[in-house]
Amino acid sequence: MYDLASNRSQTAWRSKPVAKKKTEILVIGGGPAGLAAAEAASSHGKQVTVIDENPAFGGQIWRAEKSELSEKAKNLVEALEKNGVEMIASCTCVASLPDKRILALSNGKTFPIRYDKVIIATGAREQFVPFPGWTLPGVFGAGGLQALVKGGYDISGKRIVVAGTGPLLLAVAAYLKKKGGNVILIAERTDLLSLIGFGLSALRVPGKWREALELRKEIRGISYMTSSSVLWADGNGKLSRVTITNDNEESEIECDLLAIGWHLVPNLEVPTLFGCDLLACAVNADEYMRTSVEDVLSAGEINFVGGLELSLIEGKIAGHSAAENLEAARGLLAKRSRLLTFASSMLNTFLTDPEELRKAVTNDTIVCRCEDVPYGRVKDLKGFNEAKLETRLGMGQCQGRVCGSACEVLFGWEANSVRPPLVPLKISELANFETENK
């Protein structure tokens, strides 16, 4: 059985930190898009290295699935092994260096990796929108809770409310239920009519309706409200109750866990380090996945948050294109464009008016949790930089990864404050930095 999580059964998956410092094609991020890219590029005989900051490959969706790994993932892994792709886990790209090199961090040590072409596939993360009580223990991002449970967090018997918007809610609710959670409510912000419209458009995409039917079966018995959202969460030291509005009626619900799912936002830190052009909060890549920077490609959710299938196809296109086989890439363009159309219609369905989101926030609602900055202290400031300098918002441990996109939603501020190194480095490690490959 292929085991993405433990990296044990195949040599190809083993983490070899400082093994190789030079590769033809470097893939940053080993989620579906990155793995598909590595497979496609190596199929043309290119020497490929994939790094991922997580101890396990597979990205958000496959990472922790041990026995449940899909056929698709297994085939991909097999192909990578066969093609001799080098996989380095627990290895983070922390900076882009001159002369086509990155600075990688692994096991506390930094080292440069030289490449001819690089494919960035760093995926997306959950958007957080602050509301009163969102920092209470027991309040999770929907994907985050799912990941925790995949990693062994026990939810059996726990009363869970799933709220927010988007099809991810159903998938998460179904998963939590399967793992023994007592999911008492799914509160979807979008209204019923829009959902029906979206459901109809989904019918046009082969396979999607079957997926939807499956999900319906799995969440049977859970109450599902539309036009409904969480106003606030409270509890003494940990979550015990949420207040929900449903068509303007408020009600209180006792629960142990709240899983909130908004949209996903692309992880743009790495493409920003490389200086790639961005457009509408995503990488501005062409249909062959080439970014504005020569020899830098991008694939998957950093280009468009559109789910697994789109990420896989983009990965393949990027891989072919990096191997300079545009012919092979061309055959996939039509399929990608179909998936993209579907993904856009989904995005439109679940679009939320920022005004709505702001309504829930009060002056004491924490916006930046690293530095404890409440909404009231920043709301009258003029931009992200001013708020940073004046209140320390975004200056903490997470470097604005959470509050940056929250401020984008709440205030329309652009949070462009990515600086190398992307993750904290020890002073001693900074001191050891050598530019030359030894």
Next chain:
Amino acid sequence: MTYDVAIIGAGIVGAACADRLSSEGLSVCVIDGPSEFAPATAAGMGHIVVMDDSDAQFALTSYSQKLWDEFASELPPEAEFENCGTLWIAADEEEMEEVDRKFWKYAEIGLTTEILDERSLRSAEPNLKKGLPGALRVPGDSVVYQPVATNFLLARAQAAGASISRNAAVSLVIDGLVETWGGERIEAQHIVISAGCGSTLLPELAKAVKPRKGHLVITERTNTTVNHQLVELGYLRSAHGTDRDSVAFNIQPRKTGQLLIGSSRQYGSDDPSADLEIVAKMMKRALEYFPSAADAQATRIWTGFRPATPDGLPYIGMVPGYEKVYAATGHEGLGITTALGTAALIADEILGRESAIPREPYSPTRIDG
């Protein structure tokens, strides 16, 4: 309307001038806009420090330090003003002689300092490397979180009637008139140029004010105690050189428990991105003096450009060839310290008064050719 004074640039120097002049009852307009170089004030270290590279520098920094002490009680707590003092650390016996010289020099103007020997240095700063021969303690020096102090000065100026326009980069200055790139014209009797590295908009200043790049590194909150701003004495050597890239050990304790570690000096670079080679040199230097920082995690590295002049002194005063156009710029690595003194000198000159210290050494008349 015609303002009494138009101030170009709302960094700490412009902010201090706006506050001072509007408190004197003058009508003030501050015009700030983006320039090629990001504002130095947002990037600097906030060490309020008396320096004695030259008598003129000594006079301006010690005068300014007094003004900061008076100002401190008015600052909001978020400005994190802390009278922590400076330790000038000697690396060897030769540098101990410099400690001695500095002690007497400071004493001349009545500034009390203290010579620490190896033992007392160790008890003052237990995390410094063992075996350092000693240091000079300057208890009057302080640190401040200058972005908040700057906004406070601007807000106070505004409350006193000053008008502040942002996003209005100035394209042209002539006697009595300022014009922005957006085509706006502002008339003023007096015009103060405090645009940091952007002060080059005046051709006379363009010859003399050059950006000097610096790097800083901030760590996460740590448990490592640092009681003073710590600076190596060799810093003086590094700060003096004009052509070579240099680094020096300089560490500042933040109220948050973070360590702010500097610093570097580079000429001839206009690239704002961090240069990891320079950072590595800086960190090596820091660890030579302060090995306990080795395991602290650096969360962020940034750079800034200091507006530097050939002789290391700022330009404060009327610019030759103009009627009532004044420079308040070129403060290099001391602009946070000397902002308040600069504002006082400018106000005195505009109002035709004597100043607490001679103004002549800072006059832009020394720009040659």
